[in-house]
Amino acid sequence: MEPRQNAAVTRRAVVLAVVGALLGFTVAPPAAPAADDLTIALVAPLSGRWARQGQLKKMGAEMAIEEINAQGGVKALGGAKMVLREADAGDSVEKAVSAAQRVLTREKVSAGIGSWLSSFTLGVTEVAEREQVPWLTLSYADSITERGFKYTFQTSPVAGAQAVKALDLLLDLARRNKTQIRKAAIVGDNTAASVFFFKPLREKLLQEKGIELVVDEIWTPPLADATPVVQKVRSTQPDIIFFSATALPDSIQVLQKTKEFGLRIPIMGNGVWLLMPETVKALGKDLVEGVMSTVAAHPLKGQEALVKKFKDRTGEPFMVQDALMTYAHVWIVKEAAERAKSRDPKAIRDAIATLDVSAGPAASTLVPGRIRYDERGRRLDATPIIVQWQGGEPFTVAPAEFATRKPSWPSGK
């Protein structure tokens, strides 16, 4: 008799606690922004698997907003303050689209930013297009700007162009170091990010540059043993390894083996995952030393003050693409609002579409230092950046005129 009653009491207590908690949150609605503010929506994964990336974006956006408001807000709107309204995209397309729908229909939003993962961005920009709110994204997928949308602006070089330009930059880098790339290896897993990186190389680009593909090793994570993979690389002696093992344990294995075998072959990855503070924490300074990756944005020459400010306010060890690009996006919206002299999303969209800035925080963050979008919404001359780990920190090494460090090119056998 006793235990059953106790169970009933506990059950009731749990129910009451949950109901109470629900009510508690109901009666405290979020503070509404003042009518003359300019609201930017940030729809990004703030919880779940990709929460870290969303948090970095939020840090970048907040820093830009603070800078803008500190220097008097949007002057063309009588010094209107900029306000960030974030919505959690969670870890599914359904949640991301819901978040966008929620924030775009419930509040007066002038522009939006997000949503990191290409599939999220594809869904979210559909909502933005229907609601006629301009949307800025750093996602790479070509398909985002292949749908003829008028309200989507893709600031990163699209994946297709990125592969071409990154290979050019890489060959140039090799040439500057007085070596030539004749043989290449592809080593990585079969996750979506890796597949998109390898596919153009394997199918077209390497052949066009006269580079022979000598190793093509793909696995489904987790990798059981990296030895045979690395042995193959050693026996064929390629001049470059295109590398994408998105699961950290796999990366550790492969890099450890290459070190063990004493291979001095440059390693080239793709994406920001290889450049995160978590990466160096997990792999260690020595393992990542010299490893390169291509991204859409990374601190450039002349941004030292910005990076320092970022580090001071967030406690992050360095600044990467997600924070930097979102910082630039907020500034782009500010520039557009100054030109549109309006909070109206349609007017801001037109201003972004015709924007041409080559000075100020936004322009100086993105290669080639000038911001214009074409009729599809792709940034003109958007150029990827090659970043290399040196002494436990990732530095821009190409294009040369924006580099913060000289590349270190492992050479000799």
Place this chain on the structure above:
Amino acid sequence: MAGGPRGRAAGLLPIALVLGAGLLLTFTLQERYHHRILTLVLVWATMGLSWNIISGYAGQTSFGHQAFFGIGAYVTVLLILHAGLTPWIGMLVSAAVAVVAAALIGFPTFRLSGIYFALATLAYPLILRIAMDFLGYQEVAIPMAREQPALYMQFRDPRANDLLCLGVFGATLLLSRAIERARLGYWLRALRENEAAAEAMGVDTFRCKMAAYMLSAAPAAIAGAVYAHVVLYVVTPDSVFGTLAIVQTLVVCLVGGIGSLWGPVIGAALMLPVSEMLDTWVGDRFPGIQGVMYGAALVAIILVAPEGLYWRLRGLRRGARPAAPPVAVVAGPGPAPAVSRAPDGGGEPLLEARGVSKAFIGLQALDDVSFAVRAGEILGIIGPNGAGKTTLFNVLNGFLPPDRGEVRYRGERISELRPSAVCRRGIGRTFQVVRSFPRLTVLENAMVGGFVRDAEPAAAGARALAALERTGLAARAGALPGSLTTLELRLMELARCLATDPRLVLLDEPLAGLSAEGVEAMIAHIRRLPAAGVTVVIIEHTMHALVRLADRLLVLDHGRRVADGLPAEVTQRPEVIEAYLGTRWLRRAEHHRP
């Protein structure tokens, strides 16, 4: 819910009310985001209903139902991309593909039972996910149709999305209702409750499961196609084949209740708005906390209603007033089954076992057993525990194939048939331990048998009621088996068996566990059977009862036939006494013999 004999219209009113509420919301909601929540509720309710067909009614837990959801989304979208086909037709194509896929998946998988089926289903969405990655369909955006948006299921007006989802949801509700009320529905519930008993009552459980699986695949595919168009706008393997899709389905069903069409509806109507509200109030400000709170809400609901809210609410209502007979078939015409048949010609035996042997690893359960059953007799099979009596029944009605020998019924070899096929030929059976369908009423239990002869629930119900009247259980027709006495349970099983209109019944220890009066009542019922044209084979190990009841006795010991003949003779035979009581008693018996 408890319908009278109103037949076809029963149960339609609540469906109409729910769809009416959906329409009302469609035309009163203002904000686009609220419309989105409505469409999410409808899509996931549809998906829950479709899962409920195979896992609720048929009890075959599927952890891979999103395979069909994903097939619906991918086939429809790829048809737009590569063939320019409108999704209105594409989703029907995708439903057909899903049905074929269900057949291909079900055929090998339903040979596995219980947990193995559930585990096997895990694999299919995983395979499809990898296949989509391999084919390069990691992110398939649905092209925006600016010219003819309606033709491509793209609506500016959110009310159109609501109506589309409402239509799909309504159709799935009607499909579920049709299954619930048809013979298939009774059969599925019977096989969920007790697969062996269902099979013995003429239910071809394999075909029923296949039918349920294929029927459940179609609405899942349509739901997937609609989901892609009105919710996602982009199809990724993760979003349609991923774990979130099946988790959402399971949450909706578990919260609402499994095995009724209202369960998934209640679950979706509650959990999706809760989830979205949490996202709105908490998630955007304290990301991550909404998931914790959602989990807590889930736990709380499961604590309050572990069997699901629908069953909980129903239980409360049932508790408040006496249970009404829940089936709509109390009246109505139907053949009176108790017609006495002319005994089959005296020469040919009705059932014949020839040299039947069956061994389990190391144990010879039956060893070269031959005997014949003549029409119109009551044959008793006796033998001590472990003599092989139940194994013999299992061979006779098809649960076990004999290693050697054969079983012939009215001249036809039946030893390779499924139990359900044996039952349809006119051999019914009961079990040593009563195998009822606990969540079906007494009448519904008997109806499962009645469906062997009548496909229509009304006719099967009349047949079942007649069988209950014959065994004196008509007054308990609306009760659940759990409230029955042992005698009533035995009588119910007998009635269920008689509802299959058998010529021969195999009764496995029908007197076990009965009181003295119970034994008398049961004996009286069994004695009446031959007059109604039903031949009886009965197993007992209590000899004295069987001596009074049987026309003839067959004695088994250690899987062998020891003796055969009139009861009075057989019980005097030394080998029988030895088998039953041991050699010491045999010596005493011989000593006492005059």
